[in-house]
Amino acid sequence: MSFKTRKDQILAKLFKRYPTLVQRWAKAHNFVVNANTPWAALTKELRACRVALVTTAGVHLHWQSAFDMKDKEGDPTFRQIPSNIDPNDLRITHNYYDHRDADRDINVVLPIKRLKELEAEGFIGEVSPRHFSFMGHILGRHLNTLVKQTGPEVARILKEDGADAVFLTPA
Amino acid sequence: MGLIQRTIEAEGIPTISISLNRTITEKVKPPRALLVGFALGHPMGNPFDKEIQRQILIEGLRLLKEIREAGAIVEGENASFAG
Numbered sequence: 001m002s003f004k005t006r007k008d009q010i011l012a013k014l015f016k017r018y019p020t021l022v023q024r025w026a027k028a029h030n031f032v033v034n035a036n037t038p039w040a041a042l043t044k045e046l047r048a049c050r051v052a053l054v055t056t057a058g059v060h061l062h063w064q065s066a067f068d069m070k071d072k073e074g075d076p077t078f079r080q081i082p083s084n085i086d087p088n089d090l091r092i093t094h095n096y097y098d099h100r101d102a103d104r105d106i107n108v109v110l111p112i113k114r115l116k117e118l119e120a121e122g123f124i125g126e127v128s129p130r131h132f133s134f135m136g137h138i139l140g141r142h143l144n145t146l147v148k149q150t151g152p153e154v155a156r157i158l159k160e161d162g163a164d165a166v167f168l169t170p171a
Numbered sequence: 172m173g174l175i176q177r178t179i180e181a182e183g184i185p186t187i188s189i190s191l192n193r194t195i196t197e198k199v200k201p202p203r204a205l206l207v208g209f210a211l212g213h214p215m216g217n218p219f220d221k222e223i224q225r226q227i228l229i230e231g232l233r234l235l236k237e238i239r240e241a242g243a244i245v246e247g248e249n250a251s252f253a254g
Binding site (some may be wrong): 024026030031034078099107109111117135136143147151152166168169170 | 192202232236
């Protein structure tokens with residue numbers, strides 16, 4: 001294990017243990033600050049909606065390539081996760097948060113099973129055929145790729161899939 | 172994550188996200204957010220806690236209908252320890 005990986009993992013454990021550190025980091029970190037917010041109203045009833053999940057928790061199928069943890073500015077690519085996969089085939093590659101709990105139960109970061117249950121109960125219309133996963137911690141030059149390229153690409157595929165609503169989870 | 176959410180909403184698909192930290196969410200301004208009080212890496216709560224995971228998912232999906240103002244951050248039932 002590289003020094004960087006070890007350092008990132010120690011920081012991730014500290015952040016989990018001491019929430020005040022997260023708060024200090026959130027205040028100090030140079031996040032993209034937006035003035036306006038886009039808006040699309042949900043016109044259908046939930047019981048008629050096709051719902052997709054999107055996460056930035058670094059989830060991927062074990063046969064898909066892992067997210068690039070060597071690049072300090074992160075990895076702006078995404079992975080498609082078919083909604084009918086076996087959750088045991090999912091892995092997490094992300095050194096910037098402590099994902100030991102999510103490794104044990106993927107629903108901690110990607111509520112894939114809970115969403116299917118809501119479909120079976122009729123609370124939502126149906127689960128969209130694909131979900132999407134990114135890695136958070138995107139910085140510098142990769143922010144532009146995310147906002148101009150890979151983010152819009154996922155939005156386009158979600159439209160193709162007929163998703164009526166999207167539920168997003170961070171890490 | 173808020174940036175991706177904004178991109179999807181801008182394409183015309185309504186979105187809701189889980190927020191683990193109000194300060195970050197207020198900066199990024201996603202269209203709708205549900206604030207929960209769990210540690211980083213736990214947006215849906217604890218492993219194998221089906222009831223809480225289900226509750227957060229339902230709470231979030233309902234907010235897709237209930238929130239009428241862009242940028243709203245709603246404190247969920249599990250928000251008491253949130254930053």
